Every structure is written in structure tokens, then in C-alpha cells.
Amino acid sequence: MIHYQSFINGTWVEGEGIIEVVDPSSGEIFATVSKVTRAQLQEAIEGAYRAFDVWSRKLAIERSRLLLKAASVVRERHSEIAMLLAREQGKALPDAEREILGAADCLEYYAFLGVNILGEVPPPNATNLRSIAIRQPVGVVFAVAAWNYPVSLISWKVAPALAAGCTVIVKPSRETPLSTIAFVKACNEAGLPSGVLNVVSGDNTMISDEVFSNPLVRLVALTGSTDTGKEFVRASAKTLKKLVLELGGHSPFIVFADADLTKAVKDGVKRAFRNAGQICNSVNRIFVEEAIQDEYLRAFVEATRKLTLGGAFDTPVPDVGPMVNQAGLRRMEEFVQDALQKGGKIMCGGKRPADPRLQKGFFFEPTVITNVSPEMKIMMEEPFGPIVAIDTFASVDEAIAKANSTRYGLVSYLYTSDIRKAFLVAERLESGSVAINNISPDSLYAPYPGWKESGVGVELGIHGLEEYLEWKHIKLGI
Structure with missing residues (x-):
């Protein structure tokens, strides 16, 4: 040993x-x-x-x-x-x-x-x-x-x-x-x-x-x-x-109707579930403009269901690994139960995997929650695990208000093809870093501050x- x-x-x-x-x-x-x-x-x-x-x-x-x-x-x-x-x-x-x-x-x-x-x-x-x-x-x-x-x-x-x-x-x-x-x-x-x-x-x-x-x-x-x-x-x-x-962080991911939908789905899935969601700038809340909500949700859930779970040395390389400990698993179950009790809908995941190979490890299925409300834990607290909530917005002001509604202010993400809109929204988001049309918010060469808490x-x-x-x-x- x-x-x-x-x-x-x-x-x-x-x-x-x-x-x-x-x-x-x-x-x-x-x-x-x-x-x-x-x-x-x-x-x-x-x-x-x-x-x-x-x-x-x-x-x-x-x-x-x-x-x-x-x-x-x-x-x-x-x-x-x-x-x-x-x-x-x-x-x-x-x-x-x-x-x-x-x-x-x-x-x-x-x-x-x-x-x-x-x-x-x-x-x-x-x-x-x-x-x-x-x-x-x-x-x-x-x-x-x-x-x-x-x-x-x-x-x-x-x-x-x-x-x-x-x-x-x-x-x-x-x-x-x-x-x-x-x-x-x-x-x-x-x-x-x-x-x-x-x-x-x-x-x-x-x-x-x-x-x-x-x-x-x-x-x-x-x-x-x-x-x-x-x-x-x-x-x-x-x-x-x-x-x-x-x-801590509780990163919002805003998708406007004029965004590259394929990229916004691919990047959203990757940033929500990379390292089993155990990243302080992981995507926790996705806000989609109402005009594309059905199309985006359908594509996002489909991509999430294709993700593979596995250990660190498995081949081929899995998309999602384990939680770091049992406490993390219990925390995920608490977030899911809280969402269900408050009217949330589990679109995929929400439980430990049934695969016999994974029973001894600390694995939790990538989880997508819809029909969310502001009082849910997933909308207020950092889950630090493979869980993401998807909500909608009707206007720029509503998107910004929802994104800024937590005590956290580490990273925000937004997707749009309108550069003017991108900068105006970025300036109003209450976070130390804003990533526009990408999911790489930090750089060795740039400051990485945390706002608020x-x-x-x-x-x-x-x-x-x-x-x-x-x-x-x-x-x-x-």
C-alpha cells in the first residue's frame, strides 16, 4: 500500500x-x-x-x-x-x-x-x-x-x-x-x-x-x-x-435564440458534466430563450443520455467519472429529491447507475432537471456534481436577472451570434469571468476573480x- x-x-x-x-x-x-x-x-x-x-x-x-x-x-x-x-x-x-x-x-x-x-x-x-x-x-x-x-x-x-x-x-x-x-x-x-x-x-x-x-x-x-x-x-x-x-460558484449558461444551437448544446453538456460536475465553474443552471426551448432541451437530453460512465483507467475513455466520495453521492440524491418535491421533472439520470461494473464506485448518472422554480436547491446552491437545471427566459432583462439571482459570482457563460448583445449582457452579469461562445473562462494570462460570495x-x-x-x-x- x-x-x-x-x-x-x-x-x-x-x-x-x-x-x-x-x-x-x-x-x-x-x-x-x-x-x-x-x-x-x-x-x-x-x-x-x-x-x-x-x-x-x-x-x-x-x-x-x-x-x-x-x-x-x-x-x-x-x-x-x-x-x-x-x-x-x-x-x-x-x-x-x-x-x-x-x-x-x-x-x-x-x-x-x-x-x-x-x-x-x-x-x-x-x-x-x-x-x-x-x-x-x-x-x-x-x-x-x-x-x-x-x-x-x-x-x-x-x-x-x-x-x-x-x-x-x-x-x-x-x-x-x-x-x-x-x-x-x-x-x-x-x-x-x-x-x-x-x-x-x-x-x-x-x-x-x-x-x-x-x-x-x-x-x-x-x-x-x-x-x-x-x-x-x-x-x-x-x-x-x-x-x-x-x-464556490453556481454558473449560469445563457442561450439566446440566435446562438449556434449545435455548439451551445455540445458545450453545455461538456461543461455541466466534465469531471462529474465537480468544478467550481461547472454549468449548473441553463437559461434558454423561449423560442428555442423545445429544440434545445431535446438535443441536450439526447446528448446527455449518450454519455458514458466509467473509472479513471477504463478504455475507451469514459465521459463521466465518479464522485470523489460517498458524501457527494448523498448530496446529489438530496438535490434530486428536493427538485422532485418542489415540482421538478427529471429528464434523464437522477440516480446511481444500474451497471454492475460501477456498483462499488461513487457514480451518479448525469442528470437534467426541468420545470424548475427559484426555491429549489439546484437553483440556489452549488451542487458540485453531475446535475444541471434548464429554465427559460423571454427577454434579455429576464435572462440577466435569473443569472444574477444567486449569492455566487465566479463565472457566467452566454451564447449568441450578436456581438453587441454579447458585450452588453456580459457587462451586466455579476461574475468575475464571462465566457462568450466558449467554455474556457480561465487563462494563465488573465485575472480570475470571484465576485460576491x-x-x-x-x-x-x-x-x-x-x-x-x-x-x-x-x-x-x-
């Missing part, structure tokens, strides 16, 4: 107790991870603080070279890391491989950005004074990995933090710790100084209490649920830590690097 430890100050450390890792495709325990003790976590924080003095003083080009080497090592190791990711998370192996390579791209991108951190020369406020403003790294960063993209999303934090000159302690998800740990291991094999990049697993309550009460940790970065983000906001008040939070701060692009920097004003008398 695979067993991983924590990596603290350049050394693999065995803790006390274990976390069991389950293969969601089979329901079998196949690995364990050692749980860090409080004393070991304190050593990690203190070591990262000491290493910060060395790492932050390195020339930007020196840090850049090490990040480029880390990207190279991750690419060399991508197949073995992807095998761990596919088994612990359940996503198809080709998708896992793309995720690891994307993480290497992220390291490379921030390696280049890190040598272009610029300050300012403000105008003097007196003839005998001069000002310069410089950017400096914030300090020790505690980065929390998400289980749905445990390598990609942690690279969004590790890469800019290291490029800025911060040191980092990574906490993997309990569901998918192996690939995150393997990613950290690969980065360290590039020759990072001891204490610069660490990884610890363990009890969430103990770790959070220590991290948020320890003044040596200056920034906490998380991809997680909105409820967890709110807990972090409350806890951060103890020492006024900076926060970068990418939280979907986040605090920004990830990706130059703005993602700036989150890990502080301003300092230096004033000189002449």
Missing part, C-alpha cells in the same frame, strides 16, 4: 496517525498519508520563516531559474503524478495528464513574470524629498489544495508565491493528497532550498487553529467552498492575515502574482 509523509524543511517526516485514501472508482482504500502533529506543523512554519530570509533575498533571476527547473521536473514526472491523481480523484487518466502538464506551464509562466516585478517613482511632495515605492514578498504562505484539481489549483498558488519570493506550506485535500504531495516533491527535486516549499497533511481543525493563530504565517490561499472561505475570513481576524480565496482576491495573470507582494514606500531626503 502506498504511504506518504509530510515534507518539512527538506525532510520527509512521519507524524502520528494516518489518513486513508480511497479510490472513488472502486471504493477501495489504496493508500495512506501520515498526519502531522502540532509540534511538526510549528517546525514547518518556523522553518519556512527562516527560509524566507534566504529565498526572498535571492535575485529574481535565481528564483526564476529554479522555477523553470521545477517546471521541467514536473513535466518529466507528469505520467507518474497523473497516475496517482487519476486513482485518488477518479478523473480519466488523459485529463489527469493534462492537469499535471498545465501545472508545469503555470510554474514556467510565473518564473518569467517573477523577473518583471516593478515598483514606482511617485512625484515628490517637497523639493528636498524623493520617493520610491517597491514591491516585496509578503512572507510565509499557507496554501490549501482543492480535491477536484489538486495539482492544477495548488500550482496557481505555489508558482506566484515562490516567484514573488515567498516561502510556502501546502496542505493537500484529505480526499486527494497523493498527487499534491508528488507535485511538491517534484518541485523540490529541482533544488529549492530547504524550507522554501513544504507539505503537511492532517487534522483540519488543529492545522487551521495553528496557522491562523501563528503570526509567522502572513497569507492564506484557498480554493474551496464558500462556507470554508467564510470560516477562514473569521479566523484571519486573529492576526489580520491576507487572504486569497477562490470559492465566490472569492476574495485574484488568481492567475500578473494580478495573481501581485497578491503575494506588499508595497513599501521609501522616502529620501536630499
